[in-house]
Amino acid sequence: MIVCIAEKPSVARDIARIIGATSSHEGYMEGNGFQVTWTFGHLCTLKEPHDYTPMWKSWSLTSLPMIPDRFGIKLIPEQHIEKQFAIIERLMQQAERIVNCGDAGQEGELIQRWVMQKAGAKCPVSRLWISSMTDEAIREGFQNLKDQQDYQPLYMAGLSRAIGDWLLGMNCTRLYTLKYGQNRQVLSIGRVQTPTLALIVNRQKEIDNFKPEPYWVLATVYRDTTFTATKGKFTKKEEGEEAFKTIEGKPFTVTKVEKKEGKEQPPQLYDLTSLQVDCNRKFGFSAEMTLNLIQSLYEKKYTTYPRVDTQYLSDDIYPKCPQTLNGLYQTKFGGVAPYAPLIKPIGGKPLKKTKRVFDTSKVTDHHAIIPTGVIPQGLSDAEQKVFDLVARRFIGVFLPDCKFSTTTVLGVVAPNNTAPGAAPPNNSAAPGAAAPNNSAAPDNSAAANNSVGVDLVDAIEFKATGKEILDPGWRVVRAKAPESPDNPDAPESSEKADEERTLPTFVKGESGDHQPTLTEKMTTPPPYYNEASLLRAMETAGKFVEDETLRAAMKENGIGRPSSRASIIETLFKRHYIRRERKRLVATPTGIELIDLIREELLKSCELTGIWEKKLRDIEHQQYDPARFIQELKQQVTDIVNDVMRDPTNRRITLTPPEGR
Numbered sequence: 001m002i003v004c005i006a007e008k009p010s011v012a013r014d015i016a017r018i019i020g021a022t023s024s025h026e027g028y029m030e031g032n033g034f035q036v037t038w039t040f041g042h043l044c045t046l047k048e049p050h051d052y053t054p055m056w057k058s059w060s061l062t063s064l065p066m067i068p069d070r071f072g073i074k075l076i077p078e079q080h081i082e083k084q085f086a087i088i089e090r091l092m093q094q095a096e097r098i099v100n101c102g103d104a105g106q107e108g109e110l111i112q113r114w115v116m117q118k119a120g121a122k123c124p125v126s127r128l129w130i131s132s133m134t135d136e137a138i139r140e141g142f143q144n145l146k147d148q149q150d151y152q153p154l155y156m157a158g159l160s161r162a163i164g165d166w167l168l169g170m171n172c173t174r175l176y177t178l179k180y181g182q183n184r185q186v187l188s189i190g191r192v193q194t195p196t197l198a199l200i201v202n203r204q205k206e207i208d209n210f211k212p213e214p215y216w217v218l219a220t221v222y223r224d225t226t227f228t229a230t231k232g233k234f235t236k237k238e239e240g241e242e243a244f245k246t247i248e249g250k251p252f253t254v255t256k257v258e259k260k261e262g263k264e265q266p267p268q269l270y271d272l273t274s275l276q277v278d279c280n281r282k283f284g285f286s287a288e289m290t291l292n293l294i295q296s297l298y299e300k301k302y303t304t305y306p307r308v309d310t311q312y313l314s315d316d317i318y319p320k321c322p323q324t325l326n327g328l329y330q331t332k333f334g335g336v337a338p339y340a341p342l343i344k345p346i347g348g349k350p351l352k353k354t355k356r357v358f359d360t361s362k363v364t365d366h367h368a369i370i371p372t373g374v375i376p377q378g379l380s381d382a383e384q385k386v387f388d389l390v391a392r393r394f395i396g397v398f399l400p401d402c403k404f405s406t407t408t409v410l411g412v413v414a415p416n417n418t419a420p421g422a423a424p425p426n427n428s429a430a431p432g433a434a435a436p437n438n439s440a441a442p443d444n445s446a447a448a449n450n451s452v453g454v455d456l457v458d459a460i461e462f463k464a465t466g467k468e469i470l471d472p473g474w475r476v477v478r479a480k481a482p483e484s485p486d487n488p489d490a491p492e493s494s495e496k497a498d499e500e501r502t503l504p505t506f507v508k509g510e511s512g513d514h515q516p517t518l519t520e521k522m523t524t525p526p527p528y529y530n531e532a533s534l535l536r537a538m539e540t541a542g543k544f545v546e547d548e549t550l551r552a553a554m555k556e557n558g559i560g561r562p563s564s565r566a567s568i569i570e571t572l573f574k575r576h577y578i579r580r581e582r583k584r585l586v587a588t589p590t591g592i593e594l595i596d597l598i599r600e601e602l603l604k605s606c607e608l609t610g611i612w613e614k615k616l617r618d619i620e621h622q623q624y625d626p627a628r629f630i631q632e633l634k635q636q637v638t639d640i641v642n643d644v645m646r647d648p649t650n651r652r653i654t655l656t657p658p659e660g661r
Contacts, residue, residue, distance in 0.1 A: 003095040004036045004128075005088065005112060007102045010299060011133065012038040015101055018138045027087035035091050039102075043081050043088075044114035046166050047072045061178050065171045065641045067634050071163050073114050089119040100148060101128045105307050105365060106620065107563065109151055110158035127151055129365075132304045132372045154365070157620035164612070164633045165191055171637050172603065175644050180597050180653050187594060187653060188575050191609060192560040193568050194595075197577050198604035199537050200529055201587045201595040210525035216240035217521060220413065220462060222252045222514040223504055227411055227462035237520070244518045247413035247460055252514035254506050255461075256410040263401040266474035268311040268356060268548055269368035270393055272562035273539050275306075275386070280532040283385055284583070287531050287566035293386045294369065302376045303390055305366045307563035309555060311548075312362035313370070320373075321351055321398070327373030328391055333384060342395050342477055357397045364621075370394045392477040399474035407466045409506045413514070414459035466503035528584040531569065538565050541610030556617065557610035593653050600640050 004019070006012035012029065016022065020032030028037035049056035052068045075085055092098060098121055102108035116125065125148040130141040172189035181187045216237055218229040234240035270278075275294060279285040285293070294306040328339040329347070346352075371391050379387060469475070529537070537543070539558045560568055569585075572578045577591030587595075598604050618624035 001091075001095055002034050002097045002099060003091045004034055004099040004101050005092075005115065006036065006038045007041060007108055007111060008299070009038045009040075011101070012036050014133060014135075015128075015138060018135055019142060027084055028091060035095075036101075037088050037091055038084075039088070039111060039115055040081065040084065042111055042114075043076060043085055044073045044111075044118050045076055046162055047074050049170060059174050059178055061175070061645065064175055064645075065634075065638050066174075067167070067637070071166070073118060075118060085115070085118070088115060092116065092119040092121040092123075095121070095123050097123055098125045099128055099142075099145060100125055103307070104129045104131065104305060105563070106154055106158040106161070106561070107307075109154045110162065113155050130305075131366050133299060133301045134372050134374055135301075137372075153620050153622045156626045157616050160619055160626045160629050161616050163630055164616075167630075167633050167637050168603075171641060175641055176594075176597070179644055179647070180651055182652050185590075185653065188571070189598075189603060190568075190571070191612065192564065193571050193575075194598070194603050195542075195559055195606045195609045196534070196538060196568055197572055197587070197591055198595050198598075199534065199542055199606060200572075200578055200585055201592050203526060203529055204587050204592070207525040207528065212522040212524070214520055214522055217519050218243050218460070218516065219519065220247070220252060220514045220516040222411065222512065223506075225409075225464050225503060227252075227409070227464045227514075230410075230461045230463045233521075240518045243460060244516055246415040246458060247516050250413050250415055251511045252411050252413050252462070253511040254409060254411045254508055256408075257506050257508050258408045258410075259405055260408075261403065261405050261470065263403055264473075264475075265356065265401055266396040266399060267393060269313065269370060269397060270390060271308050271311050271368060272306055273309070273535050273565065274311065275369060275389065276566065277532040277535050278389055279386060280530065280535075282389075283382075285382070285386075286569075287535055288570050289382070290386065291563070291566045293383055294390075297376075297379075297383060297387055297390075300376070301372055301374045302379075302387060304368075304370050304372060306369055307561075308366045308369060309558075309562045310363055310366070311368045312359045313357055313367045314360040314363045315358050316360075317367060317370075318351070318353055318358055324371055324373035325351075325395070325398070327375055328371055328395065331375050331391070333379075338388070339391060339395060342392075342399075346398055351398045352400075354397075396474040396477040399477065400471070402469065402473040402475045403471040405468045405470055407468070407503050409464045409466075409503060411462050411464075412459045413462070413516075416458065464503060466501045468502045528581075528586065530583040530585060534569065534585060535565055537606075538568075542606030556614050557607070558613060559606055559609045560613070589654060597651055597653065599647075600643055602636055602640065 004012075004015060004021075006015055016029040016031075016034070016036040019034050019036070021029045021034040021036045022032075023030045028035050030036075047068075049066050051072070051074060052066075056063055056066050075082060098116065100109075100112045100116075102112035126145040127148045127150065128138075128141045129146055129151075130137045168191045169189060173187065176187040176189055177185070213235075214237070215233040215235055216239075217233050218231075218240055220227050229243070234243070268274075272291065272294070276285075276287045276290045279290040279293075280287065291306070294303060297303040298306050325343050325347075329337070329343045331337065331339055369390055371387070371394055376384075376387055527533070536546070538560055539555060539562075541557045541559055572591070573580075575591075576588055577594065578585050578587050580586070595604060602608055615624050615629050619626050619629060
């Protein structure tokens with residue numbers, strides 16, 4: 001009998017239906033030579049300190065560091081888990097072969113391997129490795145089962161991560177609690193949670209310590225268009241007032257009109273982090289909520305595997321894309337087919353294929369999150385919002401680039417220029433009419449200014465820019481679907497920054513009256529983190545990077561895995577280290593004091609933790625020795641314990657009551 005073990009009962013039922021195991025038993029299904037059983041996520045965990053020696057049961061500074069000679073696993077002591085494990089153990093002991101059907105990722109590999117080890121399985125093991133839960137994907141997966149040994153590096157990376165988290169978390173949590181926690185509050189320390197908390201605390205300190213400084217901006221309004229002085233802001237009011245006086249009452253003269261056409265590529269496909277960021281910005285969803293929603297869509301077969309950190313597809317997906325688009329074309333919500341008009345222009349033609357989308361070298365275990373082509377039914381409002389983002393992003397990569405025109409208009413006001421200039425063109429001129437002499441001399445050139453008869457002495461230059469969309473191309477997917485309106489209470493979309501500003505038609509040499517202004521402004525502190533910006537900072541090891549290409553290059557040194565970042569943020573809430581104030585993430589006094597207490601840079605440095613994450617990825621790719629990684633961590637933990645024990649101060653954490661989120 002072949003025993004298949006899935007990670008959830010719902011997944012097991014789907015697999016059993018496909019392979020013909022239709023007879024139900026307690027804890028498993030059977031038929032066609034298969035027995036299909038399941039876990040409930042983790043059934044096993046690493047042993048706790050007291051499982052190794054009774055000396056480690058009570059918390060004591062003298063017992064630190066706790067470093068077992070050999071790590072072991074144990075069954076999680078819960079009745080429903082023990083009952084299901086007994087069934088799994090019996091089936092595996094009698095099996096001729098086992099098929100590991102766990103989620104196709106590092107955590108899924110670890111969950112199932114531990115269960116097989118605990119059950120004492122001795123037979124050969126195959127691996128089902130699929131990126132979606134559609135019937136077709138399951139059938140193809142069973143036709144192409146892999147040898148479990150192929151995934152040994154993946155397991156070693158997961159095991160190294162678990163052991164590393166145990167070493168640091170168990171030792172440092174006890175260390176800081178006993179040394180600084182007044183014996184009344186557990187001070188939780190974690191390899192990822194503590195650097196994440198440090199990000200929030202350090203940003204908050206920047207804000208608290210920020211001293212606003214005034215500055216003055218010189219601008220002028222000419223033909224209902226605001227032009228800003230190119231020399232920048234004035235740090236002294238007197239300098240700004242002097243500049244204002246020199247141009248007041250003098251004519252404004254256009255010296256250059258330049259129009260450049262450009263193209264904007266579609267955004268890349270979603271990985272988990274970019275999807276969580278967009279859902280937080282657009283709908284106010286937490287990272288954990290987005291993960292749960294996209295996981296649900298995956299299990300319902302509507303989207304592909306979600307816990308991914310790549311935004312690329314492998315080349316073998318390209319031939320399947322027309323079928324996926326066809327499924328989206330037929331999708332309806334409330335009787336409306338939102339994607340049909342977007343897909344129709346590219347239907348029946350060869351789909352665009354670029355390296356920004358299809359690049360097998362950028363895909364390891366799984367590709368980017370995309371729809372499966374299965375027509376969704378019965379989605380909740382929140383699920384529909386997430387599906388809509390994924391669907392539109394997928395459609396967009398096959399649409400043409402957006403074409404736009406950027407217009408730059410330069411003008412000057414010269415204090416010695418009293419002669420009236422050329423009259424401005426008729427304001428009723430046809431929109432978009434070409435301005436003459438677009439080949440004017442470069443910015444700030446004397447030739448350009450002299451060519452319109454302006455005395456350059458003490459002249460002040462102004463600039464205005466505008467953007468006009470000539471062909472929206474892929475941007476049509478940004479339109480709001482009528483069946484899925486934005487939540488009016490959601491945070492503003494970052495896409496508002498892309499709003500167009502179309503300028504009137506200006507002609508080089510025209511001149512006329514204007515209304516100058518000198519506006520006092522104040523420098524502003526950096527913004528508080530919200531979940532979207534914190535996820536980006538975790539992804540890039542503390543460096544807040546919006547540029548897609550740069551961000552992708554820095555992912556190798558991010559902190560945490562895409563699938564774990566949401567739970568890390570939730571852990572900080574549960575420990576009462578942070579709280580929510582509207583969209584802001586604010587550190588509590590306890591969170592701030594904890595970071596202040598930690599002098600060991602290793603515990604709170606995003607960069608160092610990012611290096612650890614890279615080593616774990618290298619273990620997965622067989623480029624780093626897992627034994628070396630564990631040995632390094634053992635030494636680091638030992639050094640941290642010794643440093644803290646030598647602290648002669650009597651510092652203590654001020655306990656603060658839990659606050660609402």
